[in-house]
Amino acid sequence: MKAGFYIGNQTYEVREIPDKEPQGDEVKIKVAWCGLCGTDVHKFQGKNGASLVVPPIILGHECSGIVVAVGPDCVNFKPGDRVACDPSYGCGKCTWCQQGYPNFCLIRHGVAKGFAEFVCPPEQNVYHVSQSLDLKAAAFVEPLSCVIHGLDLISLKSGKTVVMYGMGSIGSLMLQLIRHSGVAKIIVVERESEKRKLALQLGATQAVTSEEIEDISQGINVDYVIECIGGKATMEQAIQIAGKNGKVLLFGLGDPAQPITFNQFDAYTKELSIFTSYLNPHTSERAVKLLESGMIDTQKIISAELSLEDIGDELKNLVYSRKGKVMVYLSKEY
Numbered sequence: 001m002k003a004g005f006y007i008g009n010q011t012y013e014v015r016e017i018p019d020k021e022p023q024g025d026e027v028k029i030k031v032a033w034c035g036l037c038g039t040d041v042h043k044f045q046g047k048n049g050a051s052l053v054v055p056p057i058i059l060g061h062e063c064s065g066i067v068v069a070v071g072p073d074c075v076n077f078k079p080g081d082r083v084a085c086d087p088s089y090g091c092g093k094c095t096w097c098q099q100g101y102p103n104f105c106l107i108r109h110g111v112a113k114g115f116a117e118f119v120c121p122p123e124q125n126v127y128h129v130s131q132s133l134d135l136k137a138a139a140f141v142e143p144l145s146c147v148i149h150g151l152d153l154i155s156l157k158s159g160k161t162v163v164m165y166g167m168g169s170i171g172s173l174m175l176q177l178i179r180h181s182g183v184a185k186i187i188v189v190e191r192e193s194e195k196r197k198l199a200l201q202l203g204a205t206q207a208v209t210s211e212e213i214e215d216i217s218q219g220i221n222v223d224y225v226i227e228c229i230g231g232k233a234t235m236e237q238a239i240q241i242a243g244k245n246g247k248v249l250l251f252g253l254g255d256p257a258q259p260i261t262f263n264q265f266d267a268y269t270k271e272l273s274i275f276t277s278y279l280n281p282h283t284s285e286r287a288v289k290l291l292e293s294g295m296i297d298t299q300k301i302i303s304a305e306l307s308l309e310d311i312g313d314e315l316k317n318l319v320y321s322r323k324g325k326v327m328v329y330l331s332k333e334y
């Protein structure tokens, strides 16, 4: 089968590798779609994603597809089933898994490297999707499940004011969930005017620049700030503009070489809570349900549909990734 590798030194290559048959409870899935994630770009640029990167590695972890075979111990799937994957394996046995935190699993690793014609995750990482949900949208299960976990951590209360930074694909999903949570006001901070327009279309009350939010935040109490960029300046501003009793969620993947600073005294007088969010423990099923409900518009977020071969250029130049979500099709059938 074909698979898209990061082979080190900012080089991507599509290689032919041996096909594998499912063992144990594995589910062999013919991949239909796989999203290109910001962490794939990080890996390509020589930085780490959620885990240490040792090339050569197959990229992609946001995939959907059709089951073509199952291992002898698989119980819940059969050939022909339409599915989406949670790429992050939790062993279920280590101390963190026992405590309910598979995202901290001591042997956590990726089990659905979706830039490949087939993936073979264990069945615990596979989710049924209904006929009503097309497989392109189903490939959003992983990013959406991460967003759901982040929002769970800060437990948004209705009637409150939220400021959200960044209308990349994660911000665009986040915004739609915030909108459905009953908050009174959502102000999106975004530097590009096209994306500010998208923010208004997807339910923002206001869409402004980071200069503008500086003034706006003086006149209101910002109850929640959610940063979906990972920029040093925007993360620092997010903490600074949070109001009394504010909760700040630093969701964007920041650069470990660029630690942020903030005024702890100022944070103290506001009794701020600062949250971070790591992966997607126990949220994939809810992501499937949300996508099936039709409440989340994924099509508006997609900027390009590319082949496995096209991804090399995209990783270098980020032409479409700057505009929105890049989706990779592995098979034209779906």
Ligand SMILES: [Zn+2]
Binding pocket: 037, 038, 039, 061, 062, 142, 143
């Ligand atoms: Zn991702």
Ligand SMILES: [Zn+2]
Binding pocket: 090, 091, 092, 093, 094, 095, 096, 097, 098, 102, 104, 105, 106, 107, 108
């Ligand atoms: Zn574990």
